[in-house]
Amino acid sequence: MYEVFQNYLNNKISLTDEEADLIKSVTIIKKLRKKQYLLQQGDVWGYNAFITQGCLRTYSVDEKGMEHVLSFAVENWWIGDRESLLSGEPSRFNIDAIEDSEVAIIRKVDFDRLCREIPAFNDMVNLILQKSFVASQNRIHSAISFTAEEKYLNFIQKYAGFALRIPQNMIASYLGITPETLSRIRNQSAKK
Amino acid sequence: MYEVFQNYLNNKISLTDEEADLIKSVTIIKKLRKKQYLLQQGDVWGYNAFITQGCLRTYSVDEKGMEHVLSFAVENWWIGDRESLLSGEPSRFNIDAIEDSEVAIIRKVDFDRLCREIPAFNDMVNLILQKSFVASQNRIHSAISFTAEEKYLNFIQKYAGFALRIPQNMIASYLGITPETLSRIRNQSAKK
DNA sequence: ATTATAAATTGATATAAATCAATTGTTAGG
DNA sequence: CCTAACAATTGATTTATATCAATTTATAAT
Numbered sequence: 088m089y090e091v092f093q094n095y096l097n098n099k100i101s102l103t104d105e106e107a108d109l110i111k112s113v114t115i116i117k118k119l120r121k122k123q124y125l126l127q128q129g130d131v132w133g134y135n136a137f138i139t140q141g142c143l144r145t146y147s148v149d150e151k152g153m154e155h156v157l158s159f160a161v162e163n164w165w166i167g168d169r170e171s172l173l174s175g176e177p178s179r180f181n182i183d184a185i186e187d188s189e190v191a192i193i194r195k196v197d198f199d200r201l202c203r204e205i206p207a208f209n210d211m212v213n214l215i216l217q218k219s220f221v222a223s224q225n226r227i228h229s230a231i232s233f234t235a236e237e238k239y240l241n242f243i244q245k246y247a248g249f250a251l252r253i254p255q256n257m258i259a260s261y262l263g264i265t266p267e268t269l270s271r272i273r274n275q276s277a278k279k
Numbered sequence: 280m281y282e283v284f285q286n287y288l289n290n291k292i293s294l295t296d297e298e299a300d301l302i303k304s305v306t307i308i309k310k311l312r313k314k315q316y317l318l319q320q321g322d323v324w325g326y327n328a329f330i331t332q333g334c335l336r337t338y339s340v341d342e343k344g345m346e347h348v349l350s351f352a353v354e355n356w357w358i359g360d361r362e363s364l365l366s367g368e369p370s371r372f373n374i375d376a377i378e379d380s381e382v383a384i385i386r387k388v389d390f391d392r393l394c395r396e397i398p399a400f401n402d403m404v405n406l407i408l409q410k411s412f413v414a415s416q417n418r419i420h421s422a423i424s425f426t427a428e429e430k431y432l433n434f435i436q437k438y439a440g441f442a443l444r445i446p447q448n449m450i451a452s453y454l455g456i457t458p459e460t461l462s463r464i465r466n467q468s469a470k471k
Numbered sequence: 472a473t474t475a476t477a478a479a480t481t482g483a484t485a486t487a488a489a490t491c492a493a494t495t496g497t498t499a500g501g
Numbered sequence: 502c503c504t505a506a507c508a509a510t511t512g513a514t515t516t517a518t519a520t521c522a523a524t525t526t527a528t529a530a531t
Binding site (some may be wrong): 254255256266267269270271273274 | 507508509510511
């Protein structure tokens with residue numbers, strides 16, 4: 088499924104054949120079965136990963152064993168732990184597959200090289216980072232401003248494309264509410 | 280107070296005299312009195328702003344007139360609305376001064392030029408963006424995982440350097456709790 | 472200094488959401 | 502296909518936090 092990544096790149100930027108080849112040469116395709124880890128708490132994350140198929144989540148597990156979902160990502164999204172990537176420290180997060188999935192991963196050194204040698208690639212990456220930042224600002228805004236119901240409706244609207252692929256308990260965790268509360272909200276909202 | 284910005288730059292990167300001059304030539308120093316807006320909801324944000332002195336906040340105002348604080352920033356921090364900057368759309372946020380302050384602002388076109396012409400500057404900006412993203416991820420984690428008290432303690436610890444400069448009602452807003460709740464938490468915590 | 476204005480505190484009460492517990496529904500593996 | 506494990510629902514209850522209201526304290530303006 089490298090084509091998915093290729094299409095994504097072609098859509099965003101124009102590359103010479105050599106550049107496209109260079110990217111391909113450092114990209115590793117990895118299949119993940121449902122529930123399989125891409126990253127485990129305590130390991131260092133040294134890649135950039137692009138999802139070519141499936142659906143993944145990033146989450147932490149606290150002392151009480153509770154999971155807190157930080158993000159979901161599907162085909163054509165990037166995923167990883169930027170904190171660990173940046174610091175070289177062990178990650179506080181887990182990333183695993185919600186469905187059977189496939190990712191295109193690029194090692195940090197290779198990725199840095201791509202950024203250095205292919206200006207358009209660098210620009211693309213930078214733009215993604217900026218958009219990610221904006222998205223996380225919006226998520227913070229939702230978390231501090233909205234009621235549970237508003238958070239849910241906001242989520243459904245924003246992730247309309249794949250909200251149905253995600254189990255409710257994970258959505259609840261993402262929103263910072265309990266599965267029971269989410270279930271009740273869904274019932275109520277349906278009645279309106 | 281351009282020196283504050285200059286020192287910051289010298290600390291982060293090394294610049295030739297020409298580069299330093301170029302940066303200085305496009306930097307506009309602006310003083311802000313307490314409560315003065317740097318950006319108002321509905322206006323387009325077209326700058327990058329570095330704080331040389333004082334303390335500012337970014338916040339939204341909802342239909343009910345409630346304020347929701349998205350971020351605080353003090354000397355040696357950057358501030359702005361990246362969403363508006365990126366999209367060119369009117370901002371949903373306000374930025375104003377919590378204290379009499381001073382900012383060094385650079386217009387978008389000039390800033391882009393600095394990034395293009397001074398590689399070290401570009402790298403620095405990129406690193407800041409990455410760290411900002413990591414910080415916002417951590418904030419999300421706190422918002423969805425912690426109780427009101429934990430959020431507050433976490434805030435105090437993270438912003439130890441300037442937490443005392445910020446009025447409590449704004450801290451409460453930042454944490455997504457009411458000022459009354461924050462006041463009670465502080466009383467209780469103090470007793471322990 | 473003195474007043475006006477806003478911020479913080481405190482108490483009483485209401486409410487949203489969490490927790491606990493039981494039941495039903497769904498999915499995946501043998 | 503059948504059962505085990507898990508996910509979602511529903512109800513009863515508790516708890517954390519919000520809301521409303523009054524008072525005290527702090528800050529700013531004249």
